[in-house]
Amino acid sequence: MRITLVRMNAIFSVARLADLSSLELHRIYKLRVDVFVQEQHCAYAEIDDIDAANTTVHFQACSTTEPSELIGYARMYPTEHGLQLGRLVVSPAHRGTGLAAELMFQALRWAHEQHPESDIMLNAQLPLQEYYEAYGFVPAGEPFDDEGISHLPMALASTKLASIIEQRS
Numbered sequence: 001m002r003i004t005l006v007r008m009n010a011i012f013s014v015a016r017l018a019d020l021s022s023l024e025l026h027r028i029y030k031l032r033v034d035v036f037v038q039e040q041h042c043a044y045a046e047i048d049d050i051d052a053a054n055t056t057v058h059f060q061a062c063s064t065t066e067p068s069e070l071i072g073y074a075r076m077y078p079t080e081h082g083l084q085l086g087r088l089v090v091s092p093a094h095r096g097t098g099l100a101a102e103l104m105f106q107a108l109r110w111a112h113e114q115h116p117e118s119d120i121m122l123n124a125q126l127p128l129q130e131y132y133e134a135y136g137f138v139p140a141g142e143p144f145d146d147e148g149i150s151h152l153p154m155a156l157a158s159t160k161l162a163s164i165i166e167q168r169s
Helices: 022-039 099-114 126-133 158-168
Strands: 002-007 008-013 058-065 070-079 082-090 120-125 145-147 151-157
Touching: 008 099, 022 058, 022 070, 022 082, 070 099, 070 158, 082 099, 099 158, 120 126, 126 151, 151 158
Parallel strands: 082 120
Antiparallel strands: 002 008, 008 058, 058 070, 070 082, 120 151, 145 151
16 A cells, blocks of 8 residues: 655655565654654664554655655554554754644544544644644643653544544645
């Protein structure tokens, strides 16, 4: 399975790990390690078994001028509470361009189309709580520490997601 769409000077695609090339996988891990481990100074195992699960999908945003350049990424997988969105990351050179918002919308749109009854869950870094609230996410638990960074569980109800997708379409 691979779905591709061009928007905002980026090529967006969604695929399972088995459908990614070794170079795509390398670029994903490199971006995640560069940001989550090096930039945010979190010494933890960035690569996990969730990546390889057949139910996990990987959202990529690549540059239209240099299609081999990964400029944004997120992943989503099912849990007992709904779909878990995570590892949302944009390369430093492309922050502030609206790319994160478009990547978020593409992931939410995919979730709505493929799993319309599922709520979306995420663990937001505490300083980004308002960013996610702008998408309709609400706190769904107490703040917790993850590798020295405060996070807050948040949820987006499937009914709220449906109205967001309808408004944007």
